[in-house]
Amino acid sequence: MAFETYQSRRLLAQLMTGAEELLARLIRSGCSHSVLSLSAHNGLTQQISDLGVASLLLRVDGRMGPSARSKKQPLAKHVAMLRETVGDCPIVVIGDALDDVRAAFANRVHAVPYVGGLTHAGILRQSGLPVAESLAEAAALAIKHAHSAN
Secondary structure (H helix, E strand, O other): OHHHHHHHHOOOOOOOOOHHHHHHHHHHOOOOOEEEEEEEHHHHHHHHHHHOOHHHOOEEEEEOOOOOOOOHHHHHHHHHHHHHHHOOOOOEEEEOOHHHHHHHHHOOOEEEEEOOOOOOHHHHHHHOOOOEOOHHHHHHHHHHHHHHHO
16 A cells, blocks of 8 residues: 555656666667566556657566565566577666665676665665666666676
8 A cells, every 4th residue: 555655646757867868879789678667567668658768678567466575576577588588698687776686686687786766875785786876887887797797
């Protein structure tokens, strides 16, 4: 109930300045993108469509049932679906919560903690990974890892 109340009161999300161009530039360089969220799937896909970036994303997966306490299981399904398209290419999670990092570790994919969400940078630093202060820095760290994994 609390999550639904939060969702109903939040303002329509907006893209961070430069995000759409960054996504397009990364696609031109050979990267693909997807979104996994614990937000309800239908609302998430509508929001991404409204933002005008749906065509830039390989997959969009939101919550299909009751709220999950962790992204571990949803990420496992998301990664499995991505593997059907990207094969053995590296998958990197850019996440704004410590749970995102833990879920990535549990699913054997690399994580880049990013301070663009509600989680304080100090909490994200508990992961022991470099924490990105900007979306461009998060993308750069993800690309660096992807190239080092090949």
